[in-house]
Amino acid sequence: MRLSKILFIAILFFLLSPDAGARKNPKASATEQKGYALLDASLLSAHLHFLASDALEGRETGLHGQKIAAEYIASNFKRLGLKALGKDGSYFQEFSVCQSCVGIENKILVYSQTNDAQSAEPTAVWDGFLQDFYFFPRRFSASDTLSGEVVFLGYGIHDESEYDYSDYKNMDVEGKIVLVMHGEPQRNDSSSIFNGVNPTRWSRNSEKRAAAIDAGVKALLIVSDQPPMPPVKEQAEAFASYITQSSVNLATAAPDDEFLASPLPPSIYISTEIANSLLVASGKKLDELQAEIDRTGKPLSFQIENTRANIVIDIQKEILKTENVCAMIEGCEEKDEAVVVCGHYDHLGIDRRGNIYNGADDNGSGSAAVLSLAEAFARNGIKPRRSIIFMLFSGEEKGLLGSKHFVSKPMFPLENIVADVNLDMVGRSDRKHEASGETDYVYAIGSDKISLEYDRLLREANQASVNLELDYTFNREDDPNRFYYRSDQYSFAKHGIPSLFLFTGLHDDYHQPTDTIEKIDFEKLTKISRLAFSLLWRVANLEHRLEKNVDVP
Secondary structure (H helix, E strand, O other): OOHHHHHHHHHHHHHOOOOOOOOOOOOOOHHHHHHHHHOOHHHHHHHHHHHOOHHHHHHEOOOHHHHHHHHHHHHHHHHOOOEEOOHHHOOEEEEEEEEEEEOOOOEEEEEOOOOOHHHOOOOEEEOOEOOOEEEOOOOOOOOEEEEEEEEEOOOOOEEOOOOOEEOOOOOOOOOOEEEEEOOOOOOOOOOOOOOOOOOOHHHOHHHHHHHHHHHOOOEEEEEOOOOOOOOHHHHHHHHHHHHHOOEEEEOOOOOOOOOOOOOOOOEEEEOHHHHHHHOHHHOOOHHHHHHHHHHHOOOOOEEEEEEEEEEEEOEEEEEEEEEEEEEEEOOOOEEEEEEEEEEEOOEOEEOOOOOEEOOHHHHHHHHHHHHHHHHHHHHHOOOOOEEEEEEEEOOHHHOOHHHHHHHHOOOOOHHHEEEEEEEOOOOOOOHHHHHHOOOOEEEEEOOOOOOHHHHHHHHHHHHHOOOOEEEOHHHOOOOOOOHHHOOOHHHHHOOOOOEEEEEOOOOOOOOOOOOOHHHOOHHHHHHHHHHHHHHHHHHHOOOOOOOOOOOOO
């Protein structure tokens, strides 16, 4: 179906949706009450039925479905007569992202018959990626060929303090390819120095990797199919969706970006067959070396003579265009200052099995709320003191990319943004509240971290509007989920802007194809939208800017 036809049908469906009145709250002003009346379930449902439909193909950043969603959002902003903040009267803020995914030309080539590996034919070629070997592509990984001498380092342990055991002792491994075994010595021996049959931290591949990085190796080959581990092919199948999933980052990322700084050597998980092909020149097989180490309880490390390996890593990259969608209602007095209400409209797209991730709650719910808030403010008839910016971001699922781009190249001066309200996953209830039956709540995250006054206004707005339980569980500094840092309000908070994340928590459908619209609690979504309206109205109409207790949290 052509884009224009889809948009026409969607907007027609929206315009035919009825408005339903809201019960008046005597604590709210007449203007707020009118706003509540404009924010009803049918309005939210109309938007969400389109955004979470199969036609939008999961709204993955840079792809066709996300583009349709962007056009839909912009068309609604235009219909409401909102001011565009983009270039040449556009509602879009375009930016580029770099999509990386693992290719099919990954290989391990073994040269063991000559010192001059570059001029010889390989003695073994392993091209069964996800069959004989696999690795986990890192963000900003690049295609490369790593060539080097091969060193066998037993179990890859370097711990001379606690266990007086080091496979690295007296070994020159810098710039070389290191071959190690999974696990640790004498794993079935109750008298083992490594805590008997109980595994220590050195049984973990992460510890082996850390030791290899510290030693400056070029690549780490881990034999991962020795008993009791399953065959490499089965391991790769279990991790396939993660290994083959594309990663996306801002194409304009600076060289000192956290993902680009200090590129680390790859860890590659290989079969025993590959290991034995690397050991040919030593005259030993892997099981013989393992048995010797387990018998003596001592390291057995050596450089494999006359052996080199070439590791070919194939990472495919593509530059994609995407866009944030932004509009504004100008204030009647302090129009050069603004309050932002935002959410992200992208999601996870379609997986390799053809499942569509509709993302009704994540974050179709927040997107529908932002669109409905724009409707309520536009049709309210009374302008607030300050301007209100309605912003829907792309690229959140890839690492807050849209909001990162906005604050790095703002369409409105950051110093004039007085507060941000972020709506992300606001249409369901989480497991804890479902179990208790107490679902009339919303998580408030971040409201007091920069401005205590902002948190006070949130509480007042809640009492004057819908009187939900404001749950601050995830606002704690020791919250292990770190939700405060995982959604778009954090991009504003990093710049000292008081920021609030409204959220209803995780559920079993989080990041699954089953996050669909029939599970949305529209009554609850309506209440949270009305709470957001009340808070935005109060902040926008303050006679002063919010008082800050800290500059940056």
